[in-house]
Amino acid sequence: TEQLVTLWVLFAFIVVGNSLVLLVMWMERHKKTRMNFFITNLAIADLGAGLFNVLPDLVHRFTVEWIAGDFMCKLIKYIQGGVLYGSTYVLVALSVDRYDAIIHPMRFAHDRKSKAMICVAWGLAALFSIPSPVIFAQTKLDNGEWQCWATWPEDWYWIPYMTIVTTLVFFIPLVIISTCYIFIVVKIWRRSKELVQERKFIGGKRLSLSQGIIPKAKIKTIKLSLAIITAFIACWSPYFVFDMITNFSDLPESETKKRASLIIQNLPALNSAINPIIYGFFSTKNCGKFR
DSSP states (O other), X not given: OHHHHHHHHHHHHHHHHHHHHHHHHHHTTTTOOHHHHHHHHHHHHHHHHIIIIIHHHHHHHHXXXXXXXXXXXXXXXXXXXXXXXXXXXXXXXXHHHHHHHHHOGGGOOOSHHHHHHHHHHHHHHHHHTTHHHHHEEEEEXXXXXXXXXXXXXXXXXXXXXXXXXXXXXIIHHHHHHHHHHHHHHHHHHXXXXXXXXXXXXXXXXXXXXXXXXXXXXXXXXXXXXXXXXXHHHHHHHHHHHHHHHHHHSOOXXXXXXXXXXXXXXXXXXXXXXXXXXXXXXXXXXXXXXXX
16 A cells, blocks of 8 residues: 555665664764764664564554563563654753753763763653553453553543643653754854944954854854754644644544555654754764764
């Protein structure tokens, strides 16, 4: 079917693209730049999304039933949660790192803070994923099929659970990320305005943006991180908004809803597939001079 072909294409792009990114990062490990460090962690999360989110979906479309047992059901659901939280929180860490680079450049001298933020990101991901193996289990449905299913005392428990997940994995990170980049844009705008007013010249030439405000390499890493975050918001916001709408309102079943659901369900995988393309577009050389 069309959906199956789409998933296979996305899976191939995710695995090949992010594997190549990790290979390049390993070959350039001697550079030890912050952007390479964050990109490596994002690529690990995206590769995990391909292997533990998209691939199980593809396998399930062939087997129809869950055949891997209860332990694997719980393990895969835990990893799926960890990958989802991890990728989002790594983006938050990246945004805070860019904020520090622009707003507090004098405190931006060592790699320890960025490494600590990544540890916190993955630590929170591991912590917040704990409910998944508790909630999900291999369950025999009324039709006799075995599925890896959420086991709730009552069906309505799903609504508050998904509301909490959406808040933790999307809305709170979105607020933090947006705040960081608002401060960055304001800082650049104010500094640019000051330079225009002061009309500084060096050797008879006006200072450029990269000469007078921020080093050129930092400008490029900001553009790269903004592109990554824009892709994240574009792919994930329809998914979570649609999920919230379906949870809190009784949308009538229709062909339009079904088609919209199929498209929206592919967007998270699309995000993991296009990130390596973004890295390739900007090229790691753009970030090579910046630590």
